[in-house]
Amino acid sequence: MVRAIRRGHSDAYAQIVERYQRRLFGLVLMMVKDAGGAEDVVQEAFLRAYTHLDRFDEQRDFYPWLATIAVRLAQNWMSRRSRVRAREGGTETEEADAGGTEDLVAELVDDERGRQLWRLVGALPQGERMAVLLYYRHDMQISDIANALGVTGGTVKTLLFRGRRKLRTMITDGEAESASGQEERA
């Protein structure tokens, strides 16, 4: 498909957008925590990928390349937002960033189990959240994740390790709470 687009069939690009829009939107939403901002960033990422398609190596998978563009744009978007908030006298802490997923996913995810898992992922600190999402949800290798986040492979492994451990703890705690709630009701 990329070859067809390179030959001038730009309409074929709509199929690429259709195929990846949800996946990319989910990723960016978990970064910027703002549905409107995520839409803007994802649109821009698709546009940048199109105009820089000559730089894409066809020997590699398309999605990690696209996701890397989206991650960098989302990082820029967050930097701009931080600057604006700083000018307005507010601050953006890691805790504040990790919260606020509740309302976002409530409207955008269909099933309750999915909403719960998205909330847990959204509660992770930014770096761990990105490492977990890119690894599990976006089929990216450690080296691709390192490239997208602009860190070393060792850092990605550490982020992934911490993120997985926290998620497992949260899931186990959630199951324990749910079980005790059922016992009380019984």
Place this chain on the structure above:
Amino acid sequence: MNCIELQNLVELLPFDEWAARQLELAERHARTCRACRGLLARAREWESALETLADPVPPSPLAPAVMTRIRSLESTAAPERTSGARRLRREPAPQTDWQLPAMAAAAVTGLGAYLGRLLEGGFALNLGLLASGGWPEGFDVGAMFDPAGVVVAAGVTLYLALRLAAHDEVQERAEP
């Protein structure tokens, strides 16, 4: 593999990063240990749930908006801004005014060097003699077919022809 080793492995690495041998040993241990069997099953379950989780739906479809922006970019952008689309189709870059004379000069120099080799030893090329039949005395016919000279001359001429053709193509595309 014992219980501690299996727990450490589950904690340390996602399943996809396990070596085949590690997986084999863990499964062998889990067959005989109920606690580790449960641990493995739970870990697999949540990793799988994470992988198959449905993505959030964007508030509005993105494809129409993206394609509108692409078409707008392609139709209205200034020549400098259309470089992406041009690069996309791998078209040759437009040449500047000095390039053609420079290439012509290179071709003339290359051919001149070749002819210079023919004229080595004080021989003056006489086209009249050539036309009247027979090679003039002292003319080294072999030098005319010197492989190095022929390759240089043919290469320069071919390069010039290709660049001229590419230049015409770019000119045609640039026209509305």
